[in-house]
Amino acid sequence: MTEHNLFQLHLSHSDLYVHKFTQYEEKRSGADWEWWIGAREEGWLCLKIQAKRVHGTVYRELDHPGREDGDFQYNTLINSCDSSKTEYPFHVFSNGWPDASLRTEADRAINKSIRLHDLAQIAASDREVWGCSVTSTYIVKRLHTSSNRKKRSYVPRYLEASVPWSELFVPIHRSHVGDVASTHELLTSIRLRLEAHSRMATDKGAVAQYRDTPAQLLDVFVDREKSLHRDLPDYIHAAMNPPAAQDLVWSQRFSEQVPRMAIVANLGPEPLWVHLERTS
Template sequence: MGRALGEESFTDFNLQDLRRAHGDRLVTHQFTREEEAGNGADWEWWFHADGHGFGMRVQAKKAHKDGRYVLRRYTRSSMGRVLQSDRLVEDAAASGCLPFYVFYNHRNWTAAGDELAPADCDHTLADQRQMGCTLVSALVVQRAIVERMYGSSDHVKRHSIPWNRVLCDSTVPDVGSLNAVFDRVRALHRDGVLDLRQARERPEVYSYAVSRAEGVGRREPLAVPPDYGAPPPDLTDRPVYRAFGGLSDGPVRALPARVRQMISGDPVDPPDSRLAGAVLVDLADH
C-alpha cells in the first residue's frame, strides 16, 4: 500500500493475537519510550512459575522482500553511534536477561534442517506459517556483524528456530514446564556463545574506488587480511558476556522485584528508555 510496516507494528499484532489466545496466562506491560531511530521494538519476555523464572531481552527485525535482514544497524547515544546489537547485549546484561533477536519472515523462508523446521505439537500440525516468527541468540547476529560475513542472513537463519518451538518442542520431556522452556532457551543461548567464540574480528580490507576513465567500480586492497590460520580471540571472555554465564547456568532463579511488581499489576519503571514493553508468561501448572 505504498509504505511497509515496521517491527513495532508486527510486534503489536503478535501481542494482540497472543493476548486473545492466552489471556489467562499472559500479561503485557507497555512502557512509554523515547522514539529512537533504529529502536526496532525492544522488549522483554519473562517466563515464570511460583515466583521463579527467566527473562529474554528481544530485538525485532523484519526481513526485506528478498529475505535478507539488515543486521548492521546503529542507534544514537551520548557517545555517538552504537551498534544496535551491542546495545541489545548491554541492556540485556544490565536487566538480567539473555539477549535474542526475533525475525519476522516472508512465507517463502525454509529451515536449514529438521531440527529447525516446523514441527507437530499438541496445539497444531507442522505448518510453514510457523516460520513467520523465528528466534536466534543475539550472539549469532554479533558474529555475523564482527566478521562482516558474506551471507550473514543465511548464517543467522541456520541458527534460528520457529519461536513456538520454545514452548512446543515435542522432543523435550515435560514440554510445558518452566524448566523445559528454560532448557530450550539456554540451549539457543549456548549455541550463540559457541558461534561467537569462532568470530574473527577483521578490519576493512577493501575500499570502493570509482574509475573516472571507465566509469565503473573497482575494488582496491587497502590492508593485509588477518591470519586466518591463527585461533580467533574469545570475544565471549569480555565482561558483558561473562554476565550471561550466571543467568544461563544452574536452575531458574527467583524473579527480580520489578518483574514481580508487573505480575501483580503495580506500576514500575523500565530499566532503560529503550524498553518498549514486557510480556509475562505464566507457566505454572494450573
C-alpha cells in the first residue's frame, strides 16, 4: 500500500523522485521510508516515516518491537533521528471504516482534529481525505504509553491527533497558499509545519500559536538547534547514479541509515538530476 501511494505521487508529480532500496534493515532504522525535501542552494530536511494500517478497530502494528529488547519500533524511529539536524519522525496511517461502530467514533475523532488543527475547510464526512493520515511519532509514543494495553492502539485516539497527510505541506498561514515567493520561504513554511506538529506532543496549542503569529514573524519559531542537511546522503546519491555508485548501496546493506524507500522533493529551480550529481 505504501509503495503504491508513493509511486502514484511520482506519476502525478514528475519533480518527485521515488526509489525502492532492495536491501535495508527496517528494524535498525525503524523507518519504512524517508522523504527528503529541499534544494541545493538551501539544504534539505528529512521526514522519517513509519507506515501503519488499520486492522479492525486498532493499529495493531504499533506494538511492533523495536531494535532493543522490550522496546517499541516508534522508539527506534525517534532515536534514529539526529536531534541536531532537521529530521522529523512521523507516522502515516492507512485508514478504512468497515466497522459501523468505528465509523461513528472515527467521525467524532475527525471532528476533534478539525477543531484542534484549524481544518475548517475539510468536511468531517469526507472520509477519503483521511484515508492517509499523519501525526508526529512523538504523539504516537505519548498516546501508546499513556493507556492500557486494550486501548493503546485504538484508531480514534490517533485520528484525533492526526491530519490528512497533505496538510504537512500547507503553509501555517493558509491564506498564503500559492503565494510563497521563494524556495527559502517554501522550505521554511514546511519546516515550521513539521515542527508545530512535533511540538503538539507536549503543547496542543502549537499550531494555533503559529497560525496566530504574523507571517513575517514566523521565523522566530524555527528551532535554531536544528540545522538543515547541506547535502543529500550518500545512499540517495548512489540510488540516483547507477550503476557506478551501486557498490555504495551494497556496502550499506546492513546500515541503520538505509530505508526501504526514499522520496526526494526538489523545491529548487534546477532539475533533480543536476543537484544530485556527484562531484569528485
